[in-house]
Amino acid sequence: MSARRVAQVPPLRWVLGLRSFWKQHRLPPALPLLIVIVFLVCAVFAGLIAPHPQNQGELSKRLLPPTGMAKADSSYLLGTDGQGRDILSRLIYGARMALLISIVSIALTAALGTFIGLLAGLFGGKLDMVVMRLVDVSMSIPAILIAVLLAAVFGASVQNVIIIVIILIWPAYARLVRGETLSVKQADYVALARVAGCSRLTIMRRHILPNVLPTVLVLMSLHVALVIVMEAGLSFLGFGIPPKYATWGSMIQQGYQQLQTSWWVAVFPCIVIVLTVISFNILGDWVRDRLDPKLRQV
Amino acid sequence: MSDQAMAGMAGATDALPLIEAHGLRKHFPILRGLFRRQTGTVKAVDGVDFVIHPGETLGLVGESGCGKTTVAKMVLRLEVPSEGAVTFRGGDIAKLRGDDLRRYRRGVQAVLQDPYTALNPRLTVGRTVSEPLTETQKGIAKSEVNERVAEALTSVGLLPRIAKDYPHELSGGQRQRVEVARAIITRPECIVLDEPVSAADVSIRAEIINLLQDVQATLGVSYLLISHDLAVVQRMCHRIAVMYLGKFVEVGPAREVATGALHPYTQVLLSNALPSHPDDAGEEIILTGEVPSPRNVPPGCPFHPRCPIAAPICREVVPVLSAEGVGHEVACHLVERGGRNAAAAGGAPRAGAASEAGR
Ligand SMILES: Nc1ncnc2c1ncn2[C@@H]1O[C@H](COP(=O)(O)OP(=O)(O)OP(=O)(O)O)[C@@H](O)[C@H]1O
Ligand SMILES: [Mg+2]
Numbered sequence: 001m002s003a004r005r006v007a008q009v010p011p012l013r014w015v016l017g018l019r020s021f022w023k024q025h026r027l028p029p030a031l032p033l034l035i036v037i038v039f040l041v042c043a044v045f046a047g048l049i050a051p052h053p054q055n056q057g058e059l060s061k062r063l064l065p066p067t068g069m070a071k072a073d074s075s076y077l078l079g080t081d082g083q084g085r086d087i088l089s090r091l092i093y094g095a096r097m098a099l100l101i102s103i104v105s106i107a108l109t110a111a112l113g114t115f116i117g118l119l120a121g122l123f124g125g126k127l128d129m130v131v132m133r134l135v136d137v138s139m140s141i142p143a144i145l146i147a148v149l150l151a152a153v154f155g156a157s158v159q160n161v162i163i164i165v166i167i168l169i170w171p172a173y174a175r176l177v178r179g180e181t182l183s184v185k186q187a188d189y190v191a192l193a194r195v196a197g198c199s200r201l202t203i204m205r206r207h208i209l210p211n212v213l214p215t216v217l218v219l220m221s222l223h224v225a226l227v228i229v230m231e232a233g234l235s236f237l238g239f240g241i242p243p244k245y246a247t248w249g250s251m252i253q254q255g256y257q258q259l260q261t262s263w264w265v266a267v268f269p270c271i272v273i274v275l276t277v278i279s280f281n282i283l284g285d286w287v288r289d290r291l292d293p294k295l296r297q298v
Numbered sequence: 299m300s301d302q303a304m305a306g307m308a309g310a311t312d313a314l315p316l317i318e319a320h321g322l323r324k325h326f327p328i329l330r331g332l333f334r335r336q337t338g339t340v341k342a343v344d345g346v347d348f349v350i351h352p353g354e355t356l357g358l359v360g361e362s363g364c365g366k367t368t369v370a371k372m373v374l375r376l377e378v379p380s381e382g383a384v385t386f387r388g389g390d391i392a393k394l395r396g397d398d399l400r401r402y403r404r405g406v407q408a409v410l411q412d413p414y415t416a417l418n419p420r421l422t423v424g425r426t427v428s429e430p431l432t433e434t435q436k437g438i439a440k441s442e443v444n445e446r447v448a449e450a451l452t453s454v455g456l457l458p459r460i461a462k463d464y465p466h467e468l469s470g471g472q473r474q475r476v477e478v479a480r481a482i483i484t485r486p487e488c489i490v491l492d493e494p495v496s497a498a499d500v501s502i503r504a505e506i507i508n509l510l511q512d513v514q515a516t517l518g519v520s521y522l523l524i525s526h527d528l529a530v531v532q533r534m535c536h537r538i539a540v541m542y543l544g545k546f547v548e549v550g551p552a553r554e555v556a557t558g559a560l561h562p563y564t565q566v567l568l569s570n571a572l573p574s575h576p577d578d579a580g581e582e583i584i585l586t587g588e589v590p591s592p593r594n595v596p597p598g599c600p601f602h603p604r605c606p607i608a609a610p611i612c613r614e615v616v617p618v619l620s621a622e623g624v625g626h627e628v629a630c631h632l633v634e635r636g637g638r639n640a641a642a643a644g645g646a647p648r649a650g651a652a653s654e655a656g657r
Contacts, residue, residue: 188416189426192480195374197403197433210420 028286032279039276042092043099050089051075054246057084063262079264081254087268090246094269097247098276101158102227105165110220112166113173118212120174121181122204131178135171143168144233151239161240165227176219180212187211214288221284225277232273248273314388316487316520317350317373317406321382323544324368328593340592342368344544345382347619350488355514355521357535357552359528359567363592365544366524370492373522374408400434407481411493413473417465424461427451427480434484450479453516454509471502475509482513488520496526507534528567532556537625540564543590543600546619550626560628563601599631607632 022030042049061084064073072079078087120131147164154160184190185208193203228248234240235249243250248269255265323345328338343365350356358366371377373384375391383390386402394402407430410416417426427450428443448458454475465473474494481489494510495503507530514521525531531538531552538555540548540563548561559565590596596603602612611631619627 186415187418188410188412189418191371191374191376192408192410192416193418193429194376195403195406195408196430196480197400198429202433206421207418211418 026290028290029282032282035275035279036283039095039279040099042095044096046092046096050086050092051077052086052089054090054093055085055244057081057086059084063258063265065262066264066268078268079262081251081265082258082262085246087251087264090251091248091268091272093246094248094251094272095276097158097241097245098228098231101161101165101231101241102224105162105169105227106220106223108162109166109170109223110173110216113170114177114212114216116170117174117177117179118181118204118208121178121185122200122208128178131174135175138167138171143230144237147234148237148239151234156239156242158241158245161231161234164234165230168230169223169226172219172223173216176215177212180215181208184208184211218284218288221280221287224280224284228273228277228280232269314352315349316352316354316387317522318385319346319348319369319373319382320385322346322369322372322379322384323381324365324372324377325380338593341544341595342592343372343379344592344595346541346544346546348539348546348549350520350522352487353514353518353520354537355523355535357531357538358522358524358541359526359531359538360541361590362526364541364590365592366541367492369541370408370490370522370524374406374490375402403430404434404484405487406490407484407486407488408490408492409474409477409481409494412497413470413477414497416477417473419465421464422461423451423463423465423468423476426465427461427476427483430480430484446483447479450483451476453482453513454479470498471505474498474502474506478506478509478513482517482519485517486519488522490522490524492524493526494523495530503530510534528556540567543595544592545600545629546627547601547629548627549619550623550628554623554626560622560626560633561630562605562607562632566606599629 021027027033046054057080061073061076061080062082064076064080064084065071066079066087067074067077069079076086076088078091080086081090116131120128146167150160150164150167154163190203190207193207198206231240231247232249232252235247236253238250238253240249241247251269252266255262255267255269259266322343323341324343326340326342327336328340329335330337346365346369348356358369360366368377372379375384375394378392383392385391386394386405389398389402391402417423421429424444424447427447431443431446432438444461447461451458451460456472456475456479460468460472460476465476468476491510495506498506510521511534513519521534523531523534535552537550538548538552539546540555540561542563548555548559548564555564556568559568590600590604597616598614599605599608599612599617602608605612609632615631617629617631619629622628622633
C-alpha cells in the first residue's frame, strides 16, 4: 500500500507543481505556446531545419505519400507535391513567409493606426472627422477587390502583399484606438493628471497610451491569424507571393485539385494554418488578460 | 460649528483672498447635424462671483446639472471660462505659464467623486500619489519623493507599504484615502472637492468627512466643497453658496443659510434635506413645474416657474445678488428688505452688510 503510494506520488506531485507554477506565474496556455514556438523556430531557422530545398523537386519523386503509407519514401516525411517537392520543407519555408508578412505588416499598421487614432481621439475636431471618413471609406471597399486590383497594377510581390494588408487593416487600429482614447480621456484620472501638472505629452504617454495599448496588443495578436489567412487567400488566388517562394496558400492552391488522389498536398498546409491561427488567437486572449491588471491575480 | 463660522469670518476680514472668481461664465455651444451648426447654448455657468479665503471652506450646493462641476473645472483650469476669470493669489490663472503655473498646480489640488476612475489602473499607488510632486518639482530627489509619499499616506491613515499596490487591490475607502493623499502631497493651499463622498458607502462617508476635517485642521488648507448633501455641507463649510441654473441665488455664512435661508429655493432644498422628525411640525415643500435645463433658461428669475411665491416681476426682471446681512446675499425680488434679514443676521446694521458684500 505504502510502497504503491510512494511510487505514485512523485510524478503526480511533479505535474501538479508544474501546473501550480504555471498558474501562479500566469504563463500562457502551454499547447498554443508550443505551437507558436515551433512556428517561430521554423520561420527563423527554415534554411537549417528544412530537409529539402523549398522550390526544387525531382520529377521522379512526384506525389509520394507521407511516411507510413504504401510506396512512401522515408526521406519525405509528409510526402511530396506534384513537382516532387518536399511538403514538410515547403511548410517550414511557408512559415517563414507567413511570419515575415505578419510581423512587418502588423507592426507597421499598428504603429500607424495607433498614432492616427490617438491624435484623432485626443484632438478631435476636423482631424477626427477626416480620419473617420477615411476609415469608413477604407472599410466599405471590399478587401478582395483592392487586393486583386493592386496585384493587377503592381504585380505580385512580397511588398505588395504587405501594402495590401496595411490598407486592409489600418482602419481597425485607427478606429479602435480613437474609441478607446475617447473613453479613457473621460476618466477622472486624466483630469487629475492635468491638475497634477502633467503636460499633454505626459498624459498621452503615461495615462492614455498604457490604457489603450492592451487592446492594441490583443488586436495585433488576433491579426497575426487574420494576416496568415489573408496571405494564404491571396496566394491561393494567385495574387500574392511570387511562386518562387513556398507559401501555405499557394500550397493549398496547387494541391486542392488532387485532393481525391493525393490528399496530403493540400491537407497538411490546411492543418498547419488552422493550428497556427487558433494558437495565435488563444495567445492573443492571454495577452489581453495578462496586460489587464484587473484580471491579474494578486 | 460656531467657532468654525468664526474662523471663516476672521479669514474673511484678515487675509488676502486665496481664490477669487469674477463674473465667471461657461457657455457650451449645442451643435447639431452633419455640418455641426450651432443651434443653441448651454449656459452651464452664467455669471458667478466668489472668494475663498485661506483656511476657509466654501460649499457649493444645487441640483444636478446646475453647473457645480463646471465651476470646479474652471477653478482647476480644466475648462476655460467663456467670460470672467479665476484668480489665484491675485493672478489670473488663465495667464499662468511655466514656474507660475507649476506653483498654482502645487497650490490647488482636487478630489473627485468617483474613486474608481480617479486612479489610473496602471500606476501603483506610490506613482499616483507622487505625481503632483514630481510634475511640479522637476528634479526632486527620489528619496525625498518616497519620504513625502509615505508621509502623505500615513497622514490619511494608510500604511506606507500600500504604495507598491495597484488600485484594483484596494477597497473603495482606501482608494478615497489615496486620492486625498495625492491631493495633499504638495501641501496645497486649496483643494477642490467635487462630491467627495457621494459615491461612497454610508459607513465610509463619515470616515472620509472626518479625514477631510482633520486634514484641514493640520494643514490649514481651504476647500471648495461641492455636494448634493446639505448635511455634509452644513457640517464642513464656513460659507455656503446655493446654485440654480448657473447662477448663485444665495450666499452666506453656513449657519445663517442653514437656519435662516432667505431664498425660496434654498428653503426648498433645506426642507428636503433635513431629517424629518415625527414631532417636527415643519412641512416639506415639494417643487412643482418642469425640471430646469441650462439649455433653456426661463426669462426673469430662473427659478420663477417652480417658485411657490412667484410674483409678476419675477417673470420679467432677473434678480441680482444683494446684501441681506453680514456676508449674506440673496438674489430674489421678494425678500423683504430689512425685515427678515435683520432677524436672520442677528440684527446686524444694513450699512455694515452693504460694505461687506461690496468687496
Ligand atoms: N463639455 C460640455 N459640453 C456641453 N454641455 C456640458 C458640458 N459639460 C457640462 N455641460 C452641461 O452643463 C450643465 C452643468 O453641468 P455640470 O456638470 O457642471 O453640473 P453639476 O451641477 O456638476 O451636476 P451634477 O450634480 O450632476 O454633477 C449640464 O446641463 C451639462 O449637461
Ligand atoms: Mg458634477
